[in-house]
Amino acid sequence: MSTEICTSETRTRHVSHQPETGRNPTAPLPWLGLFVLLLAGFVTIFDLFVVNVAIPSMQSSLGASLSELGYIIAGYELAFGVLLITGGRLGDLYGRRRLFITGMAGFTTASLLCGIAPGVEILIAARVFQGLAAALLFPQVYASIRINFPGDAGRKAFGLLGMTLGLAAIAGQILGGLLVEANVFDLGWRTIFLINVPVGIFAIFAALHIPETCSQQRPEMDWPGVALVSLGLTALLIPLLEMPTHGWQIWSSVSLLCAITLLLVFYHYEEKRRLSGHAPLVDMALMRQARFAKGGVLVLLIYSTSSSFFLCFALLAQTGFGLNPLEAGSIFVPCSIAFVVMSIIAPRLFARFGALSIAVGALVYTLSFAAMIMQVWVAGAGLVIAHLIPVLILIGGTQAMIMTPLLNLVLGFVSERQAGMASGMISTLQQAGAALGVAVTGILFGSVLSSGVAPSEQQGLYATAFVWGMSCNLVAASLAAVLLFTLRKTKPPLPSHI
Missing domain, CATH: 1.20.1250.20 (MFS general substrate transporter like domains)
Structure with missing residues (x-):
């Protein structure tokens, strides 16, 4: 992603100087852009659900333990969760379409890595990467709809988004099962990830139909806060995920103690930022x-x-x-x-x-x-x-x-x-x-x-x-x-x- 901040000059090229929305109120509503946003929302939620139906196939083909299966699911969810707030702020700062494209490119690349992963360790790493990319991508869907579709059009757009996310949950079970069972080119469970690649490439090019918008205010980035909460939650989850395979060991207690310490430091650091007038990651x-x-x-x-x-x-x-x-x-x-x-x-x-x-x-x-x-x-x-x-x-x-x-x-x-x-x-x-x-x-x-x-x-x-x-x-x-x-x-x- 370019480090160029979405300035008033870049806003002029795409949108008018509206202080709240950054959108030209006389421009036609970008319904083609909405389709691309809905598609992005679909694939991020689809990948939350589709893995479940393929887990037993992954277990048998990769020889994965129950702990490793937990990492495949929880790695995506945790990475998705801890970067969501930051993903939204990056969109405000650098431009929501730009972050949408960056997130979709990362998500598509991660999906490809998941699909060709030779072993469970690479698959877990690719799933974490996929979750991080989804966290950059998903907030731009909500923000872009909110800004580009005012009034009744916004209610209709958000209704379509809700329906799309619901359908993604259903498709995750049905389409996922169909893809794994069809075993196209003897790929088995890998197809549930590889199907994202052509969808992602299409969405990247079609994102030109999404108007570029960004916040008139310059949101502060709290990278130390992101690091503290990410490390704290990771240190909390790892011993829990490892326990089904390796039991509770000395390092598990050390990891849990580190998690508590990091999360307490995170709390005090966020309070210090708030009291000093800086925007905290979490208030x-x-x-x-x-x-x-x-x-x-x-x-x-x-x-x-x-x-x-x-x-x-x-x-x-x-x-x-x-x-x-x-x-x-x-x-x-x-x-x-x-x-x-x-x-x-x-x-x-x-x-x-x-x-x-x-x-x-x-x-x-x-x-x-x-x-x-x-x-x-x-x-x-x-x-x-x-x-x-x-x-x-x-x-x-x-x-x-x-x-x-x-x-x-x-x-x-x-x-x-x-x-x-x-x-x-x-x-x-x-x-x-x-x-x-x-x-x-x-x-x-x-x-x-x-x-x-x-x-x-x-x-x-x-x-x-x-x-x-x-x-x-x-x-x-x-x-x-x-x-x-x-x-x-x-x-x-x-x-x-x-």
């Missing part, structure tokens, strides 16, 4: 607001149940019970449809009942996990995976009842002036929560698999491992439900124009 004053702090914990808990659930289910269905990737992905179709349908309904329920609607959704979400755990526990080796479809539908629908309005609920706890910072913090917590969920669930799932049994008893072993792994999700969902009921009288926030 810690927000976390001292009781309701927003509760909201942050809620996001961490709920999102910790997402990727971990898909991982455990893929291992249960494919490795444990022998379903092929397409069959396993197809099982999730009704669940994904329920998620999309309830994503449309949930905002209306939230508008009418406030936080109570999310609390009820969290309660049913918890009961759904309990029902699935009980069903798998009772059936054991005799489980028929297709018999889980009804409870999967319930999980997908209630997950949407929580996740879709949760951001609006939490942002309603802060002033409009703080909403931009708060939104970035919540987005980071979403990805960090998902990565932590994968790590903790992997410990529980792996603790059962480490006992080892005869191949004839494998189905029963994986059923037991799934029950133990999902117990983490049951606890997280239960805590979230309790927290939400303490907020049940919270009214929906007024519509925001940020």
Whole structure:
């Protein structure tokens, strides 16, 4: 990326001198540009979900351990999460189209590296690179839509974005399973990454239809803060991800101590920046607001149940019970449809009942996990995976009842002036929560698999491992439900124009 800052002169070439948007209000709306932005949003979310259905194939072809599978998933999520806020600020500073192209070029290159990775170590490194590139790319999608599509056009554009992201989650399961099962050119799971390459090249050239915009204000870059939080979260995750394979060792305790130290230093450093008048990466004053702090914990808990659930289910269905990737992905179709349908309904329920609607959704979400755990526990080796479809539908629908309005609920706890910072913090917590969920669930799932049994008893072993792994999700969902009921009288926030 060029180091040239998006100055008023560069703005003149692309946009007019509008202080808030940087967009010429007389110019036609860039609907072709919107298509490119939606495509970018699709591939970044698609790659969050598609890996789950391919995990068992990766495990068998690369000889990957459960810890290494955790790195493949959590590496992308953590890298994505820690750089999201910085990615948004870089777009404000250097130009959102420029950062979009840079992020898409990085994402495309990383996808190619994932697809040709000769071993699991290279694949993990490429996944981290892919997450970092996604963090540069994804914030530009939201910012460019917000600035280039005012009023009713903006509501329509964001509606299309929501639909696109929902479809990406479904496609991740179905298309991913189809690609792996088709085994084109004997590439197997590699096709789920290689398919991004032509899409990315097209998006890079088509990005010319996205007007260049940047902020009139010069956002400060807090690189020491980025380094501290990145190193702290990495030091926290590594021993958790390694535990299923290597157990808890002396270096694990040292890493955990380093994580606590780094995160405490991060807290004090961010406070010092704020008090000295410099823009912090994270405004810690927000976390001292009781309701927003509760909201942050809620996001961490709920999102910790997402990727971990898909991982455990893929291992249960494919490795444990022998379903092929397409069959396993197809099982999730009704669940994904329920998620999309309830994503449309949930905002209306939230508008009418406030936080109570999310609390009820969290309660049913918890009961759904309990029902699935009980069903798998009772059936054991005799489980028929297709018999889980009804409870999967319930999980997908209630997950949407929580996740879709949760951001609006939490942002309603802060002033409009703080909403931009708060939104970035919540987005980071979403990805960090998902990565932590994968790590903790992997410990529980792996603790059962480490006992080892005869191949004839494998189905029963994986059923037991799934029950133990999902117990983490049951606890997280239960805590979230309790927290939400303490907020049940919270009214929906007024519509925001940020």
